[in-house]
Amino acid sequence: MTTKSLDQFVYVTFIRTTPERLWQALTDPEFQKQYWFGMHQESDWRAGSPWKMVFTDGKTADAGEILEAEPPRRVAIRWRNEFRPEMKAEGFSTCVYEIEPMGDAVQLTVTHSIEAPQSQLIRAVSGGWPRILSNLKTLLETGKVLMPERPPVAAA
Numbered sequence: 001m002t003t004k005s006l007d008q009f010v011y012v013t014f015i016r017t018t019p020e021r022l023w024q025a026l027t028d029p030e031f032q033k034q035y036w037f038g039m040h041q042e043s044d045w046r047a048g049s050p051w052k053m054v055f056t057d058g059k060t061a062d063a064g065e066i067l068e069a070e071p072p073r074r075v076a077i078r079w080r081n082e083f084r085p086e087m088k089a090e091g092f093s094t095c096v097y098e099i100e101p102m103g104d105a106v107q108l109t110v111t112h113s114i115e116a117p118q119s120q121l122i123r124a125v126s127g128g129w130p131r132i133l134s135n136l137k138t139l140l141e142t143g144k145v146l147m148p149e150r151p152p153v154a155a156a
Contacts, residue, residue, distance in 0.1 A: 007122045008113035011129050014105045017140045022099055022106050023072030025140055035135035037150040045069050051077050059083070064092060074098050079112075087121045090114060108133070 015022060025031050029040035038056040043049050047069050053062040064078040077095045081087035093114035100107045110133065112125045131147060138146040 005117035006113055006115055007117060007119040008111060009122050009126045009129060010112075011110045011133055013108050013133055013137055014102060015108060015137045015140050016105045019072040019099045019101055019106055021140065022108060025136060026075070026097055027071075035139045035145050036132055037135075037147075045071070045075060051079075055083075067094070072099055081121055081124075084120075084124075087124065090116045090119055090121050093119075093121055 017025075025035075027041075027043075027045045029042060032040040039053060039061065041051065041053050043051040043066055045066060047066055049066045051064050051066050052060050055061050060082050062079055063082050064080055066075065067078050068074060068076040075097050078092050079095045080092045081090075091114070093112060095110065095112045098107075098109040098111070100109075110129055112122065112129065114121055116122075131150075135145040135147055138144065
């Protein structure tokens, strides 16, 4: 019997907003473009529905399907990178957004995991998620993003 190795990235942040407003921010393509450096996601956000992440030029960056959806509390996405062959070869990952009210704020936990040891995808999202979610938090709390342009990618 072999056991598969799970590689994952977990990010937790607290945002002064409501679960409903955060859900809208996470699922509305036009709002996403503001904090996701022009990119957006396309889906109807229902279990079994297709999902994709779209570059500013209209090309698909990532694709998959919605595994679970409980607005405004939780969504799980079956996610595969579509533009980098080495990451696409790792197969599908799972990304889960969990939203929990905390008084006047909301705790957002993003867990991105894959059954691949030392995953290149997890290494990539570990650099991306903090930037994206910092932008999201700042945008919801102040009306402006923290980083309006994508920062240069550091050499691996």
